[in-house]
Amino acid sequence: MTTTPFRVAIIGAGPAGIYAADLLTKAEHDLDLSIDLFERLPSPFGLVRYGVAPDHPRIKGIINALIKVLDRGDIRLFSNVEYGADISLGELTDRYDAVIFSTGCFSDAPLELPGIDLPGSYGAADFVNWYDAHPDVDQTWPLEAEKVAVLGNGNVALDVARVLAKQADDLHTTEIPDHVYEGLKSSRVTDVHIFGRRGPAQAKFTPLELRELGQVADVDIIVYPEDFEFDQGSLEAIESSNQVK
Ligand SMILES: Cc1cc2nc3c(=O)[nH]c(=O)nc-3n(C[C@H](O)[C@H](O)[C@H](O)COP(=O)(O)OP(=O)(O)OC[C@H]3O[C@@H](n4cnc5c(N)ncnc54)[C@H](O)[C@@H]3O)c2cc1C
Numbered sequence: 001m002t003t004t005p006f007r008v009a010i011i012g013a014g015p016a017g018i019y020a021a022d023l024l025t026k027a028e029h030d031l032d033l034s035i036d037l038f039e040r041l042p043s044p045f046g047l048v049r050y051g052v053a054p055d056h057p058r059i060k061g062i063i064n065a066l067i068k069v070l071d072r073g074d075i076r077l078f079s080n081v082e083y084g085a086d087i088s089l090g091e092l093t094d095r096y097d098a099v100i101f102s103t104g105c106f107s108d109a110p111l112e113l114p115g116i117d118l119p120g121s122y123g124a125a126d127f128v129n130w131y132d133a134h135p136d137v138d139q140t141w142p143l144e145a146e147k148v149a150v151l152g153n154g155n156v157a158l159d160v161a162r163v164l165a166k167q168a169d170d171l172h173t174t175e176i177p178d179h180v181y182e183g184l185k186s187s188r189v190t191d192v193h194i195f196g197r198r199g200p201a202q203a204k205f206t207p208l209e210l211r212e213l214g215q216v217a218d219v220d221i222i223v224y225p226e227d228f229e230f231d232q233g234s235l236e237a238i239e240s241s242n243q244v245k
Contacts, residue, residue, distance in 0.1 A: 005034035009096040011083045013039035014046020015066060016102035022069045035075045036096075040082040041135060044070070046104050050134040053159040054174040055166070111151070120145065124156050131163055131184075133177040140179070143187035153196030154204035158213055161192045165219045199227055201234035201244055 008024060010017045021035045043049065045063050052059045070077055081087055083103070092099050108123030115121070129137040148164055150157045163171075168185035176184075196203060200223075203210075214221055230238065238245050 003032045006031040006098075007096045008033060008035045008098045008100065009092050010035065010037045010100045010102060011092075012046065012101065012103040013037045013044035013077060013079070014102060014104045015048055015062060016104065017046075017100070018044065018066045018069050018075075020100050020102060021075045025072075025074055037075060037077045038081045038083060038087065039077065039079045042079050044077060044079065050132045051128055052132075053128075053163060054131065054176045054180075055162070055171055056159075057174065060175070113151075124150075124152075124160055127160055128156065131176065131180045133180065141183050143183055143189065146188050147191040147193070148189055150192060150194045153194055155206070155209055157194055158205045158209045161194055162213055162216060164189050164192050165213075165216055167217060170217060199230065199234050201230060201237040207243060 008021075010021055017037055017039075021037060024033060024035060037044070045066055048060060048062050048066070054060070069075065083089075083092075083101075089099070106125070108125045111123075126137060127141070130139075130141045133139075150161050150164075163184070164187070166184070168181050168187075171181065171184065213219070
């Protein structure tokens with residue numbers, strides 16, 4: 001007896017989409033599953049490919065686990081298909097029993113600061129997409145500034161600061177594309193300033209990422225003593241977690 005497959009469409013082939021497909025195929029159920037992944041870009045893996053910094057090969061290595069899932073052959077991947085442009089919800093619900101959206105976060109949150117749109121001001125998503133060679137982003141980047149301000153103190157801020165501060169030759173062992181190598185090689189950056197809205201106790205990067213910055217060749221890290229005058233909220237945050245301490 002043949003059963004009708006339960007058809008699932010997954011929109012977005014980043015880690016969330018691929019892991020969702022993997023979990024569905026592994027879960028205990030009686031369904032004869034048929035899973036189709038739709039990806040807007042020519043290649044899958046989302047921000048692991050186009051967001052994670054090139055000098056973080058261990059994290060980029062997640063791609064190997066994702067490849068294994070796609071290589072099994074029980075999930076179909078359709079690249080260059082954009083939900084909303086090439087395929088509509090109606091077309092999907094006509095043909096599939098369930099639709100999962102895993103389209104990630106592909107642009108910066110707006111920052112309401114006077115002058116944010118002035119020349120020389122960029123969102124991290126664009127810069128990160130440039131150094132990871134996202135197909136939507138121009139291959140050239142105007143790395144003409146000597147002093148750069150990075151606003152925000154999360155892990156992406158540290159990625160951006162580290163990539164700006166590194167010698168381009170030290171990135172040769174990574175998978176950076178030639179145009180990014182050439183761009184960074186000609187960069188004139190000497191000072192990178194990271195600005196956090198709050199203090200060290202509220203920083204959103206890990207101690208590991210901070211230590212990594214300290215190991216970049218020819219880079220001195222300067223921190224200001226007054227930033228370590230903690231208010232009550234900061235003291236509580238410090239006491240609540242060894243990582244913050
Ligand atoms: C700069 C940066 C650095 C990061 N560094 C790290 C790190 O070091 N370690 C870590 O663990 N995490 C890191 N992350 C976070 C990690 O990349 C994300 O948590 C993860 O990629 C999210 O997976 P996702 O599948 O939800 O979304 P995404 O990875 O964004 O994947 C979404 C996919 O959906 C596709 N898509 C979007 N819209 C459509 C559409 N309309 N139709 C079809 N397809 C569509 C996109 O092209 C993309 O392939 C970083 C993120 C950024 C931005």
